[in-house]
Amino acid sequence: MRHAVREFPLSPRFVEGGSMSSVLSQAIVELEPQRVATLVGERLEAGHDPLQVLAECRQGMAIVGERFQSGEYFLSELLLSAEIFKDAVRILEPYLAKSGPPEPAGAVVLATLKGDIHDLGKNILATLLRAHGFVVHDLGVNVPPAVVVDKVRETRPDLVGFSALITTAFESMREAAGLLEQAGLRDGVKLMVGGGVTTPAVKQFVGADFQSTDASAGVAYCLSVVGGQASHAC
Numbered sequence: 001m002r003h004a005v006r007e008f009p010l011s012p013r014f015v016e017g018g019s020m021s022s023v024l025s026q027a028i029v030e031l032e033p034q035r036v037a038t039l040v041g042e043r044l045e046a047g048h049d050p051l052q053v054l055a056e057c058r059q060g061m062a063i064v065g066e067r068f069q070s071g072e073y074f075l076s077e078l079l080l081s082a083e084i085f086k087d088a089v090r091i092l093e094p095y096l097a098k099s100g101p102p103e104p105a106g107a108v109v110l111a112t113l114k115g116d117i118h119d120l121g122k123n124i125l126a127t128l129l130r131a132h133g134f135v136v137h138d139l140g141v142n143v144p145p146a147v148v149v150d151k152v153r154e155t156r157p158d159l160v161g162f163s164a165l166i167t168t169a170f171e172s173m174r175e176a177a178g179l180l181e182q183a184g185l186r187d188g189v190k191l192m193v194g195g196g197v198t199t200p201a202v203k204q205f206v207g208a209d210f211q212s213t214d215a216s217a218g219v220a221y222c223l224s225v226v227g228g229q230a231s232h233a234c
């Protein structure tokens with residue numbers, strides 16, 4: 001059965017991205033690549049928490065999303081915002097990678113599933129997990145659910161994580177969970193779903209063990225599964 005988008009109300013944080021904004025998030029909204037890079041660099045040099053800087057960039061993206069939805073921005077602006085965000089993450093990455101101890105922790109299979117090509121959030125989660133010592137098998141975007149099953153069979157990870165930014169990917173996540181079950185692999189892994197569009201209702205729909213719209217919370221959950229400690233950054 002196909003579930004209509006309206007059955008999964010988006011989280012208020014996702015919808016109301018524009019309620020508070022900083023100079024940095026505004027620079028993203030105004031699509032100013034040079035200014036964003038300068039502001040991110042200045043904030044990091046001044047010793048600001050890289051996760052806070054990331055949160056402000058993400059908030060800018062949420063406002064871009066609102067403008068796209070209202071017809072003020074077009075796909076070209078969405079694409080440009082993604083490039084600006086990627087450049088900001090490139091500057092942030094070495095700082096994010098310092099946020100935890102690089103001890104061997106466990107293994108995670110990550111994917112953005114069929115129907116969804118958004119990967120900025122998934123890539124951030126992968127960076128933070130690696131920084132906390134996890135081996136990450138990142139399958140990429142638009143991944144057929146059967147490919148996840150093959151990877152889990154091959155690598156026997158502790159966790160599987162699906163990232164979704166578009167509601168049509170919910171069916172794919174549920175299909176993947178079902179295929180893991182059928183293959184007898186579901187009990188051996190914890191399944192998490194995340195990405196701005198996910199909510200507790202989506203977790204329930206998919207049959208996942210954990211849901212979050214925050215990569216740091218995802219890392220803390222992964223650490224709790226493998227018996228590690230969340231660092232201060234989580």
Ligand code: B12
Pocket residue numbers: 005014017058061062063064065066068069075078079081082115116117118119120121122124125161162163164165166167168192193194195196197211212213214215216217218219
């Ligand atoms: C950038 C962007 C794009 C880029 C994506 C580039 C890329 N490489 O990812 C491009 C231009 C390609 C794009 C395309 C489209 N997009 Co778009 N896009 C966005 C935008 C503006 C930002 C998304 C983003 O990257 N945010 C920043 C990241 C860091 O946030 P995040 O993913 O939530 O990740 C954080 C957490 O959620 C967490 N996390 C992420 N994954 C996981 C996983 C786990 C397990 C855990 C624990 C945590 C976790 O970690 C991150 C840090 O904390 C959003 C607007 C918005 N409100 O988000 C629209 C948005 C998602 N897009 C939308 C749409 C409609 C589209 C298109 C269909 C447009 C079109 N007509 O073609 C296509 C989709 C094609 C497809 N099949 O996927 C809609 C989706 C609506 C819906 N209800 O489904 C949105 C909401 C815009 C809108 N308001 O209309 N998009």
